[in-house]
Amino acid sequence: MATVSATTVPTTRRHDRLDPRAVEKAGIVLCDLDGCLMSEGRLFAETAEFAEACGARLRVVSNRSDTTAAALSAELSDLGLLVPAAHILLAGEFTLEHFARQGLRRVQLCAAPVLVERARSLGLAPDAGDPEVVLLCRDPGQNVDTLGPVLTRIACGAQLWVANEDVSHPDQSGEPVAETGALLAALLAIHPGLSWRSLGKPHAAMLTHALSAAGVGADEAVFVGDNAQTDGRAAAAAGMPFIHIRRRSER
Structure with missing residues (x-):
């Protein structure tokens, strides 16, 4: 963390x-x-x-x-x-650039398509079968039913990164909009002892x-x-x- x-x-x-x-x-x-x-x-x-x-x-x-x-x-x-x-x-793009600078090429990237393409442009493999790192970003396609593979990769030795730990951000009326931290919270509910890193x-x-x-x-x-x-x-x-x-x- x-x-x-x-x-x-x-x-x-x-x-x-x-x-x-x-x-x-x-x-x-x-x-x-x-x-x-x-x-x-x-x-x-x-x-x-x-x-x-x-x-x-x-x-x-x-x-x-x-x-x-x-x-x-x-x-x-x-x-x-x-x-x-x-x-x-x-935060998401900044973390990908950090991976590229550190030579971490094999990534399981849970993110929107635009960031997947950005990862490829940086020389990363965003859908590696044996990732060194897993990066969790804000992705409406991710939910509690799709988090199993993330935990499997982590159990196999991949390090978990999250783009940010924010649970939500406010809309125009002040109502909360779910953020990356909400997905992290779901992972922690399944695996309470999980550790992660973040540059957000x-x-x-x-x-x-x-x-x-x-x-x-x-x-x-x-x-x-x-x-x-x-x-x-x-x-x-x-x-x-x-x-x-x-x-x-x-x-």
């Missing part, structure tokens, strides 16, 4: 909506996606103004594991939000990668997110200030 530093968040501020003034002094603005910039395919009312104010400083850092940066960039463009793929980090938030890996790519330090950045348990803890582990978006419907 991934461990996260218990370091206290240097600064935490709370807002009920995205506010460009709150990030105007930041050299780079890392921002969560679902529940922060958008929800269930729709931007929040203030998102476009916020993104325009951030300009090239904006980086999307999300636990999403059902798409790729390129596909999400195109989706956001259709909504009028221009964020280049190079400025988007998504609250792990700091995506945040520190974004800082390194931009060439800025944590003290020059800010992370904006709606979940104190994932976004806030990731910001703390990376040593950067956190802006907690708590929309009125959540109070």
Whole structure:
């Protein structure tokens, strides 16, 4: 299981909506996606103004594991939000890239077709019969009836990874939408002693990668997110200030 530093968040501020003034002094603005910039395919009312104010400083850092940066960039463009793929980090794709860097080629990938194709483009074998790792992503095709093969591969020695541990994310009205963590919970119900690894938030890996790519330090950045348990803890582990978006419907 991934461990996260218990370091206290240097600064935490709370807002009920995205506010460009709150990030105007930041050299780079890392921002969560679902529940922060958008929800269930729709931007929040203030998102476009916020993104325009951030300009090239904006980086999307999300636990999403059902798409790729390129596909999400195109989706956001259709909504009028221009964020280049190079400025988007998504937990599922980020984990696949980690496997490629580590030379882990044989993967049983439980994920949407777009991520299966991305895995192949990275030189991975996403449907290996003898996988080194099993990666669980958000995939509507997975349910309690399809998890047996996952447990079988793990019993044969494959290491379990999950793109993120989120049980749900909120829709536009604040109602929960099941996430990868719900599938993990089902596995744990069957096999309580199961261990796993994850690079999704609250792990700091995506945040520190974004800082390194931009060439800025944590003290020059800010992370904006709606979940104190994932976004806030990731910001703390990376040593950067956190802006907690708590929309009125959540109070």
